[in-house]
Amino acid sequence: MRAMVMDSFGGPLRVREVADPEPPEGGVVVRVLATGLCRSDWHAWMGHDDDVKTLPHVPGHELAGVVSAVGAGVANWSVGDRVTSPFVEGCGACEWCRSGNAQVCPAQQQPGFTHWGSFAEYVVIHAADTNLVAIPGAVTSEAAASLGCRFATAYRALTGRARVEAGEWVTVVGAGGVGLSAVMIAKAMGAAVIAVDRTAGALDVAKRLGADHVLVADGRDVAAQVHALTGGGSHVAVDAVGGEQACTDSILSLCRRGRHVQVGLLPPLDGQHPRIPMARVIGWELDLLGSHGMAAADYPGMLALIGRGDLRPQDLVERVISLDEAATLLPTLDTASPAGMTMIDPRI
Ligand SMILES: [Zn+2]
Numbered sequence: 652m653r654a655m656v657m658d659s660f661g662g663p664l665r666v667r668e669v670a671d672p673e674p675p676e677g678g679v680v681v682r683v684l685a686t687g688l689c690r691s692d693w694h695a696w697m698g699h700d701d702d703v704k705t706l707p708h709v710p711g712h713e714l715a716g717v718v719s720a721v722g723a724g725v726a727n728w729s730v731g732d733r734v735t736s737p738f739v740e741g742c743g744a745c746e747w748c749r750s751g752n753a754q755v756c757p758a759q760q761q762p763g764f765t766h767w768g769s770f771a772e773y774v775v776i777h778a779a780d781t782n783l784v785a786i787p788g789a790v791t792s793e794a795a796a797s798l799g800c801r802f803a804t805a806y807r808a809l810t811g812r813a814r815v816e817a818g819e820w821v822t823v824v825g826a827g828g829v830g831l832s833a834v835m836i837a838k839a840m841g842a843a844v845i846a847v848d849r850t851a852g853a854l855d856v857a858k859r860l861g862a863d864h865v866l867v868a869d870g871r872d873v874a875a876q877v878h879a880l881t882g883g884g885s886h887v888a889v890d891a892v893g894g895e896q897a898c899t900d901s902i903l904s905l906c907r908r909g910r911h912v913q914v915g916l917l918p919p920l921d922g923q924h925p926r927i928p929m930a931r932v933i934g935w936e937l938d939l940l941g942s943h944g945m946a947a948a949d950y951p952g953m954l955a956l957i958g959r960g961d962l963r964p965q966d967l968v969e970r971v972i973s974l975d976e977a978a979t980l981l982p983t984l985d986t987a988s989p990a991g992m993t994m995i996d997p998r999i
């Protein structure tokens with residue numbers, strides 16, 4: 652099969668022929684029809700993710716496709732099923748998986764991190780009976796692929812973690828794929844939304860998706876502007892970037908007893924963990940919540956909203972590109988994130 656191969660961290664990415672994968676016991680092989688290009692792929696390429704242990708490596712963790720081979724012991728899936736999966740593949744056997752929380756499974760695998768991912772014609776999904784999700788007929792493969800990481804993560808961050816209620820203020824710092832997803836989902840939940848980003852193009856998309864206010868992160872005090880707009884601070888704020896400044900802006904933009912959700916990855920830099928304004932967290936009784944994807948078991952509620960048209964992940968997809976184009980684009984993702992989501996079709 653053709654795949655985008657990483658031979659060294661931070662080095663050139665090349666599209667070349669590699670061996671087709673075989674289905675493992677309990678797992679399947681999926682023929683990839685669409686796979687999203689996400690900032691986490693950039694982290695993996697940079698060597699920030701400890702899960703990427705061996706090279707060469709194939710990135711890619713947001714995917715939709717068709718089951719092409721089924722391993723021994725898979726009960727619920729057959730060749731030809733159109734499927735997606737969360738980027739966290741739970742083992743299916745531990746107490747966390749059995750309670751519906753595969754997103755924190757201690758034995759989890761992640762395509763594009765712990766094993767070869769979906770920037771290829773075929774990808775392996777482990778523990779298929781736990782991790783595969785059938786794609787309803789009305790949902791396109793591009794829209795379904797967007798769910799695997801960024802959209803589902805934003806959905807769970809706001810619903811399962813922050814428990815946003817209608818009428819609350821939600822501030823979203825970072826209007827990339829996960830941030831724009833959060834804007835769309837928060838609006839659908841009846842919240843008032845402030846989107847923050849460095850680039851005007853991203854904020855234009857946020858406005859189109861319903862953001863009530865947009866703020867350019869241009870060095871001015873983001874938190875002070877949020878407090879002025881909301882009359883005392885936001886009830887919920889999301890760091891959808893993963894950066895010390897974004898995290899700080901998110902926390903300081905909250906009202907007293909507000910809830911911060913950390914969605915963007917914040918790996919330690921040079922061994923140093925990010926500085927967090929803990930004095931404010933204590934004095935204002937803020938909640939700091941982590942959010943890590945979403946288990947396949949939680950997909951039906953989200954898919955029902957998509958089926959009804961209340962959520963439209965397809966509106967976040969701005970372009971569909973080839974593996975070769977993606978190999979050029981991926982290394983620039985930290986500085987030149989294009990507006991909206993980028994999907995790869997490995998067949999073109
Ligand atoms: Zn498990």
Ligand SMILES: [Zn+2]
Nearest residue numbers: 689691800801
């Ligand atoms: Zn991702």
